[in-house]
Amino acid sequence: MRCWLPYITMRKTLLTVALLLTVKALSAQQDTTSGNYVFSLEECIKYALSNQNNVVNARLSRQSSLERIREYRGRLLPHVTVTGNFTDNLKLQTSLIPDIAGNPDNKIPVQFGTKFSSALTGEATQTLFNSDYFLGLRAAKVYDELSVRDLQRTAIDTRVQVSVAYFDVLVALESIRIVDANLAQFGKTLKDTKARYEEGVTERIDVDRIQASFNSVETERANLERTKGYAYDLLKFSMGLPLNAKLDIKETVNDFTSVALPDSMNYSVLDRPEYAMQRVQVELNRLSLKSKKLEFLPTLNAFVNYGFNWFGGEFSELYKTGFGASALGLRLSWPIFAGTERIYQARQYAITLQQSQNDLSYLDQQIKLQVRDAWTQFKNNYASYLTQQKNIELTQGVYDRVVLKYEQGVSTSLDVISADNNLKLAQNEYITALINALISKVKLDQAMGKIKVE
Incomplete structure (x- = not known):
């Protein structure tokens, strides 16, 4: 009997491990289906590229274009009727x-x-022989390229939209963190002031002033909590995530403080999907004109x-x-003569082609102007970010010294309130400058066509 004990023990151990793994797998499945998500920015973007409504529809349009190519190929196959x-x-x-x-x-x-x-x-x-069939097949392939470019443009727009919404959540969370820190600091000051008032060292007016400021910060905290809820809803909407799902983010503002200037301003308008789409539209209009001109050719079956x-x-x-x-x-x-309508239709197609070519030239200038505007916005926001980064260190030092002097009885409660207001203003301006710099960097990359989506 003793020789079986190790085997039985090992078997029980394996069964226990298997049971634990099964329970863990079921728990993981429940977490997934319950709608609880914890995402980083890139994971939010990845989810959006698979589930966001505009991206899904663009992907369906791409599939539709492939079916159109098959349709035109099918026209060249034998047709059997009974x-x-x-x-x-x-x-x-x-x-x-x-x-x-x-x-x-x-x-x-x-x-x-x-x-x-x-x-x-x-x-x-x-x-x-049928000129329309062969030109239609070529036009279908060009149309497929148009759907590909549209999918790229939609994916890039979605990436930018999710990034902006994600940064808004970061702003809300960081603002709440700052307010909580201010509440802790101000709460300590309020407690000390009340204690000094009870000892007769300070006046009631000092307690009331600090209490009023403390109440304002508490109200601001409640307002920020509601703002955070809306920011999360906006992020979930941008991702294509149900609004009733629970979403948390992994990162904080500190993970994005490394804002840097772009490597260069070298770019090509050809990298913009909108420009490629317009070039495809010009080709489609050219094929339409060619098809209309070739209508006089015979059809042979x-x-x-x-x-x-x-x-x-x-x-x-x-x-x-x-x-x-x-x-x-x-x-x-063979349509030898079918009136003069074909001539005037061809002229209309030629005008449409010229309009699309003009739109292409106009889009070239428009993209260049967008890049200049995006570059200007980024430079301004980047400069503000560097300035506010220094200012927040200075105002924090001023606040700490004023509070220390107040505790020593050298400064007044008005000095504390003023220093606190200046600190909150500097903190808010720093967060705003940081987020604006990040958003403007994303939009600059978009304008230059440097955002690539697989």
């Missing part, structure tokens, strides 16, 4: 023929055919068919005997 009919001649048509046996001038009424007839024919046609015909004076005898028929040939359709 037609059938059944006829009950309620009254046969009467014709007049000469009386060959008697007087040829006399006309004899006769009826041809049978009361019942039926036919079944199958025909296969193959397009040999080959066909082969085979069928059966049945006849009978009675319905019961209709399908007893059938007569086969088959044909092989070519069909040529």
Whole structure:
């Protein structure tokens, strides 16, 4: 019996481990399905690129364009049709023929055919030449490129939108952290002031002043909490995440303080998906004009068919005997003259092409102006960020010295309140400058076409 103990012990251990892993897996599954998410910025963007409504629709448009290419390819394949009919001649048509046996001038009424007839024919046609088919296939491929560019543009816009919403959440969280720190500092000052007042060292007016400022900070804290809730909802909406899901973020403002100038201002308008989309639109308009000009060319199809015909004076005898028929040939359709509408339609297409070319040139200048504006905004925000970074250190030092002097009885409560207001202002301006610098950097990268989405 002793020789089995190690085996039984090991087996129990394995079963215990397996049970724990199963429970852990089930717990993880419940966490996922319960709608609790903890994401970094990149994870938020990744989720948005898979679930955000505009991205999903752009991806569906891409799939639709692929189906359009297959549609035009399918037009070049043979087309097979089967037609059938059944006829009950309620009254046969009467014709007049000469009386060959008697007087040829006399006309004899006769009826041809049978009361019942039926036919079944199958025909296969193959397009040999049709300019619209081949141009349509080329246009479908160009349209597919347009959908690809649209998907890229939508993904880039979504990335920027999620980044801005994420930074708004960071602002709300950091503002709450700063207010909490101020509440702690101010609460200590208020407590010390009350103690000094009870000892008769200070006046009641000092307690009331600091208490009023403390109450204002508490109200600001409650307002920021509501602002944070809306910022989270906006982020979830930008991601395509249900608003009732619980979302937390992994990062803080400190993870994004390394704002840096761009490596260079070298860029190409060709990197902007909007410019590529407009170039594709020009190509589509050029193909439309070419298709209209080639409408005078003939269409050539080959066909082969085979069928059966049945006849009978009675319905019961209709399908007893059938007569086969088959044909092989070519069909040529050539629109020699179809009025002058095609000429004027071609002129309209030419005007549309010229307009799209003008729009392309205009977009080139527009993108360059956007880059200059984005660069100016970033430089201004970056300079403000560097300044506020220094100011917050100075105002924090001033506040600490004023509080120390107040505790020593050298300064007044008004000095403390003024220093606190200056500190809060500097803190808010620093956070605002930091977030503005980050957002303007993202928008500068977008303007220069440097945001790439796989």
